[in-house]
Amino acid sequence: MNPLVDIRQFDQSLWLDFISRPILIDGKLQRRISDEALRGVTSNPAIFAKAIGDSTDYDAAIAALATQGKTNDEIYTSLAVADVQHACDLFRPLYDGEGHGSDGYVSLEVSPTLVNDTEGTITEGLELWHAVNRPNVMIKVPATLEGLPAIRRLIAEGVNVNVTLIFSVERYKLVAEAFLTGLEDRAAAGKPLARIDSVASFFLSRIDVLIDPLLEKIAAEGGEKGTLAQSLVGEVALASAKQAYQLYKELFAGPRWAALQAQGAETQRLLWASTGNKNPKYDDLKYVENLIGPHTVNTVPVETLDIFRAKGQPKVRLEDDLEQAQEVLRRLPELGLNLEELTNHLEVDGAKKFNEPFGKLMESIDSKRQQALTGAVAAATMQLGQYQAAVDAKIQALNQQDFTTGFWDKKADLWVQDEAGQASIRSFMGWLRVAETMVGRVAEIEQFVHEVKAAGFKHVVVMGMGGSTMAPIVFKAAFEQGVGGLPMSVLDTTDPGTVREIEAAVPLADTLFIVASKSGTTAEPLAFGDYFYAKLKELKGDKAGENFVAITDPGSKFVTAATEQGYRRIFLNFSEVGGRFSALSYFGLVPAALYGLPIGEMLARAVRMMRACGAYGPVAHNPGLELGAALGVLAEQGRDKLTLVVPDALADLGLWLEQLIAESTGKEGKGILPVAGEPLGDVSIYGSDRVFVYVGYQGQADAANTDKLRQLQQAGHPVITILMQDALDLGAEFYRWEVATAVASAVFGINPFDQPNVQAAKTATDGLMKVVETQGSLPEKTQPVARENGVDYYAAVSGTNAAEVLQAFFAQTKPGDFLCLQAYLTESPAVSASLQELRLRVQQQLHIATTSGYGPRFLHSTGQYHKGGPDTGLFVQFTDDNPQDLALPGRSYTFGTFKNAQALGDLEALQSYHRRTLRVHLGSNAEQGLKTLLAALPKLG
Numbered sequence: 001m002n003p004l005v006d007i008r009q010f011d012q013s014l015w016l017d018f019i020s021r022p023i024l025i026d027g028k029l030q031r032r033i034s035d036e037a038l039r040g041v042t043s044n045p046a047i048f049a050k051a052i053g054d055s056t057d058y059d060a061a062i063a064a065l066a067t068q069g070k071t072n073d074e075i076y077t078s079l080a081v082a083d084v085q086h087a088c089d090l091f092r093p094l095y096d097g098e099g100h101g102s103d104g105y106v107s108l109e110v111s112p113t114l115v116n117d118t119e120g121t122i123t124e125g126l127e128l129w130h131a132v133n134r135p136n137v138m139i140k141v142p143a144t145l146e147g148l149p150a151i152r153r154l155i156a157e158g159v160n161v162n163v164t165l166i167f168s169v170e171r172y173k174l175v176a177e178a179f180l181t182g183l184e185d186r187a188a189a190g191k192p193l194a195r196i197d198s199v200a201s202f203f204l205s206r207i208d209v210l211i212d213p214l215l216e217k218i219a220a221e222g223g224e225k226g227t228l229a230q231s232l233v234g235e236v237a238l239a240s241a242k243q244a245y246q247l248y249k250e251l252f253a254g255p256r257w258a259a260l261q262a263q264g265a266e267t268q269r270l271l272w273a274s275t276g277n278k279n280p281k282y283d284d285l286k287y288v289e290n291l292i293g294p295h296t297v298n299t300v301p302v303e304t305l306d307i308f309r310a311k312g313q314p315k316v317r318l319e320d321d322l323e324q325a326q327e328v329l330r331r332l333p334e335l336g337l338n339l340e341e342l343t344n345h346l347e348v349d350g351a352k353k354f355n356e357p358f359g360k361l362m363e364s365i366d367s368k369r370q371q372a373l374t375g376a377v378a379a380a381t382m383q384l385g386q387y388q389a390a391v392d393a394k395i396q397a398l399n400q401q402d403f404t405t406g407f408w409d410k411k412a413d414l415w416v417q418d419e420a421g422q423a424s425i426r427s428f429m430g431w432l433r434v435a436e437t438m439v440g441r442v443a444e445i446e447q448f449v450h451e452v453k454a455a456g457f458k459h460v461v462v463m464g465m466g467g468s469t470m471a472p473i474v475f476k477a478a479f480e481q482g483v484g485g486l487p488m489s490v491l492d493t494t495d496p497g498t499v500r501e502i503e504a505a506v507p508l509a510d511t512l513f514i515v516a517s518k519s520g521t522t523a524e525p526l527a528f529g530d531y532f533y534a535k536l537k538e539l540k541g542d543k544a545g546e547n548f549v550a551i552t553d554p555g556s557k558f559v560t561a562a563t564e565q566g567y568r569r570i571f572l573n574f575s576e577v578g579g580r581f582s583a584l585s586y587f588g589l590v591p592a593a594l595y596g597l598p599i600g601e602m603l604a605r606a607v608r609m610m611r612a613c614g615a616y617g618p619v620a621h622n623p624g625l626e627l628g629a630a631l632g633v634l635a636e637q638g639r640d641k642l643t644l645v646v647p648d649a650l651a652d653l654g655l656w657l658e659q660l661i662a663e664s665t666g667k668e669g670k671g672i673l674p675v676a677g678e679p680l681g682d683v684s685i686y687g688s689d690r691v692f693v694y695v696g697y698q699g700q701a702d703a704a705n706t707d708k709l710r711q712l713q714q715a716g717h718p719v720i721t722i723l724m725q726d727a728l729d730l731g732a733e734f735y736r737w738e739v740a741t742a743v744a745s746a747v748f749g750i751n752p753f754d755q756p757n758v759q760a761a762k763t764a765t766d767g768l769m770k771v772v773e774t775q776g777s778l779p780e781k782t783q784p785v786a787r788e789n790g791v792d793y794y795a796a797v798s799g800t801n802a803a804e805v806l807q808a809f810f811a812q813t814k815p816g817d818f819l820c821l822q823a824y825l826t827e828s829p830a831v832s833a834s835l836q837e838l839r840l841r842v843q844q845q846l847h848i849a850t851t852s853g854y855g856p857r858f859l860h861s862t863g864q865y866h867k868g869g870p871d872t873g874l875f876v877q878f879t880d881d882n883p884q885d886l887a888l889p890g891r892s893y894t895f896g897t898f899k900n901a902q903a904l905g906d907l908e909a910l911q912s913y914h915r916r917t918l919r920v921h922l923g924s925n926a927e928q929g930l931k932t933l934l935a936a937l938p939k940l941g
């Protein structure tokens with residue numbers, strides 16, 4: 001038995017007189033709707049003042065909006081509208097359902113400053129109606145004399161209206177009249193009347209709060225009047241309500257109403273407001289239990305609702321003792337109390353009660369806004385030596401050309417001149433403002449996180465390739481798991497050993513799997529999804545889908561598949577945001593929020609960087625443009641190896657930057673090669689093809705790196721330093737680097753948003769997989785040139801043993817070349833250490849840049865540069881026997897075969913571009929095989 005539910009049998013609807021972002025996010029409001037028959041929500045300026053002004057819940061959003069240049073009013077409206085929209089969406093099933101009974105509404109009030117302004121109320125009422133853009137919002141308009149014509153007009157416009165601040169039966173009559181006339185105006189204009197709902201909010205406790213002390217004073221004076229006054233104490237509000245209800249019954253009967261009703265009109269129900277008891281002498285449920293009657297609403301504060309749940313006695317009482325109620329109102333004048341005058345006072349006071357907290361709220365928003373505007377983005381120090389003049393000239397030229405304005409206007413001719421290229425560029429510029437859009441989606445994502453935790457999930461696995469998983473990889477390394485977050489793993493390889501490791505490490509039944517693929521067609525994430533879905537099916541049968549979430553573009557085939565498989569949630573990203581530019585969209589933010597990171601703050605920092613980059617008006621220095629111009633000019637002058645130096649915790653930032661820069665710029669034989677994970681060595685080992693970029697933290701000494709960088713700079717190498725305040729600045733840095741990459745691409749005259757040469761490897765892999773499907777295995781096309789100690793060497797160079805082949809392969813090196821290690825192996829500290837050693841030896845002996853990546857991850861990242869960039873790479877591919885291979889459910893091949901096909905396909909692609917390649921097959925033990933190779937490696941150079 002729950003009184004909150006039982007009250008429904010008396011046709012009274014309970015609404016909640018409160019709203020705040022936390023109750024929207026943490027599932028509390030949803031639970032009240034689903035479990036406790038809550039049927040609507042009302043807000044008012046004082047409620048928002050409490051929710052926004054007295055908490056830090058909205059601070060990140062305020063900062064982001066302030067940075068966008070919004071005024072205090074705009075910030076308030078944006079926050080309130082977002083909450084009301086969110087609540088409307090929670091009530092939407094009720095509103096749309098058969099038993100809606102004119103419920104499912106959320107009310108939003110016009111500014112309390114408009115209480116005596118008819119035109120202002122109409123304008124703002126319509127603005128809010130359009131801004132919320134939900135059929136189940138009610139716009140709250142005060143029942144002042146100036147409010148009445150606004151009510152009529154808004155109703156005629158088809159806006160649902162909650163008339164607030166009604167304190168007397170007389171005024172209620174005028175309110176109902178405004179409603180009826182509004183409907184008649186609408187009918188006369190030939191517009192439909194159905195589903196235009198309105199409530200008349202009659203304020204109760206405030207009446208007693210005003211009148212009781214007056215009555216008590218008279219009572220204290222004694223005599224007959226005193227006795228009468230004593231008998232009326234605490235009775236006036238309820239008596240007014242009862243009389244109003246009788247009037248309601250009269251007004252919504254008879255021919256006038258029948259004519260409107262025939263056209264589908266609904267009555268304007270009475271809503272009991274101000275029903276939280278304010279007098280400790282009274283029962284807490286005084287304004288709830290006594291006002292239960294058919295076709296009425298009571299909007300109840302949280303505390304009162306909880307008391308009613310605990311001990312409420314629902315029963316129709318609204319028409320009890322009607323005569324006595326009349327008597328109460330009739331006899332007041334005998335005591336010299338003029339109810340009309342008194343309630344006028346309540347009206348003035350009511351406006352004040354909303355205006356004062358609203359004013360304080362605006363002051364608090366103002367100070368938070370000012371504070372946000374003082375925040376600066378991390379400065380980039382550029383020590384460019386002999387290149388400084390050329391870079392400055394480029395920046396000046398870009399500024400003269402007003403590049404920043406053109407950039408924000410999406411002028412594609414800043415990059416390429418052909419029409420098809422320009423159209424493609426324009427269609428991928430959604431990332432420019434995606435952070436702004438996501439500011440408005442933070443609450444939705446946080447609500448999802450609560451839902452996931454409430455459902456008992458203990459772990460998250462994000463599965464995808466390239467841009468769909470890079471940001472989560474960075475977050476996991478740069479941040480500790482956040483308070484209230486879930487442990488997170490990322491799967492971005494078809495390597496069976498890694499798949500097994502992840503499977504063994506997570507509690508399968510309690511793990512949420514996120515399949516992230518923009519296109520929804522990338523082979524790897526679909527395979528990961530199939531694999532773990534089959535595992536979950538074994539555990540949970542038809543409920544397997546509960547453990548799966550998709551992030552993909554609208555309309556992708558994957559949307560259909562995920563829907564059919566009953567995925568818990570499908571987040572639709574934005575087709576105009578490309579994979580490597582998607583860190584600040586659902587792809588980065590959903591995993592970040594599940595991991596417990598404050599995504600609102602991260603977005604606020606990103607928006608701050610947007611502002612610095614000219615998103616909201618001209619800027620003297622655009623940090624993204626300046627970095628991009630420097631990188632572009634330096635690359636054109638031969639400094640095309642962007643050597644990233646970072647403290648340990650930021651090591652994985654290199655993976656993200658590698659994809660962004662290499663996949664965007666590495667085409668048409670041009671590009672910037674990101675070199676990540678190469679420890680800094682002696683000045684003497686570096687060629688004149690390097691630019692060093694240090695990304696670290698302010699105030700955190702990193703002497704080993706900074707000393708070496710100083711020496712490099714003194715030796716004439718360009719050095720760029722960016723110092724973040726903390727890891728949350730990654731939001732800003734993602735944005736800075738995205739702009740810089742786009743600008744550097746403009747310097748090269750290329751389209752940064754396509755990846756034409758990635759396809760070559762995919763096509764070759766697809767061809768090989770067809771062979772696997774028909775013949776059962778991959779074709780073995782070539783023989784090794786050398787085979788030694790269980791390790792096979794495949795190359796175009798000749799040699800009779802490992803050392804000779806390695807010698808001959810590396811003998812092809814020219815200054816300005818780079819070594820690229822491609823490891824299609826299970827990632828492990830031992831494998832990584834051997835790869836590092838190989839890099840180090842080559843770097844020290846041949847003085848070339850070295851890169852290293854695990855396959856197939858890099859195929860969706862630096863793979864573009866390998867084939868599309870300049871022909872300066874020496875590629876060493878490592879494969880093994882996949883000793884721990886795994887079958888792929890419903891397919892004729894294993895993860896291992898799939899990975900082998902990817903390796904072989906890419907090798908074919910590299911060779912078709914005449915790249916210098918060496919494939920080393922390490923046999924059954926990759927760790928041992930790498931050591932064997934290192935032992936065989938002769939002195940180079």
Ligand SMILES: O=P(O)(O)OC[C@H]1O[C@](O)(CO)[C@@H](O)[C@@H]1O
Pocket residue numbers: 464465466467468516517518519520521522525579580663755758859860861
């Ligand atoms: O998100 P999707 O469509 O699965 O693509 C994954 C990755 O593959 C690429 O398209 C390259 O193959 C990347 O640009 C992208 O980030």
Ligand SMILES: O=C[C@H](O)[C@H](O)COP(=O)(O)O
Pocket residue numbers: 017042043044164201203205206272273274275276299
């Ligand atoms: O919608 C109505 C108002 O929000 C509310 O009931 C005001 O109540 P109060 O008198 O407790 O402020």
